[in-house]
Amino acid sequence: MRGVVLGVALFALAACAERIRNHGYVPTDDDLSQITVGVDTRDTVEEVLGAPSTSGVADASGFYYVRSQFRHFAYLEPKEINRELVAVTFDGDGVVQNIERYGLEDGQTVVLSRRVTTNEGDGDGILQQLLRSLGNFVPSTL
Template sequence: MPTTLRHFLLVACLMLPACSWLAPPPQVRGNKVDPEQLKELTPGTSTKADVTAVIGSPTATATFNDNKWLYITELTQPRIGRTLGVVDQNVVELTFDGKGVLQQISDRPAKDALPVSVIARTTPSPGTEASFLQQLLGNIGRFVPAGTGGASTTVGGGAPGAP
């Protein structure tokens, strides 16, 4: 390998980590719950009002159970093409009894997440299928020609509002 190429590769390898300061910092999304604040809550005595005062309102509640509050946090960082990559995620789950008293605090890390598959299809609705000719000729006469401004005239050709 020529000496200049070796020097170039060495300099490139040394410069590559220096580019990381150009990258935007990670962003916290959702409700990040501080572990120190969680220590202020006591299962069996803290109420929903206490929880809201200490750590704020939940990100979501369970679908069929209003007594299960979820605090969802995601740490994201922009990647190639401005897509967001998830660096870390966490869910804190608080369970209340029927009277609104805190019963349990659970921490759910990213490894507990389940994959969700999205189905990419549409629901057909009757009467909306247009033929090729309908699609081709459908917009004829719909638009006002440029320059006319869509001004209306009165019957008889007079100016609008004139007697």
């Protein structure tokens, strides 16, 4: 009996162990040193650094490499403990204009607004609305 209790206690303790998970990819300083500002293009950057995590949406002005580390502990919500972002920006001709590195401390919280379309009906479901409209049918209006 003592062995079973000890086993359950060890299992519960192991379940509370901290786990660190990595997401994404950020090029090393050695990789970034191979890129020359004003000389290299989008194609050479992608060849040396690999495909970016994302790129500029509006005008495709840059490549962004993002890596995050999350701490998972027991039943608590995962917490982001580290984030790195390398931004490679290009000019209008697709030549490297700048390379910048940002960390979690450089980030800003962006509040997303949630807009929900309200139903102007009286709360009835689609089936109730369809059945109610059957009574309003007048053959002479066809």
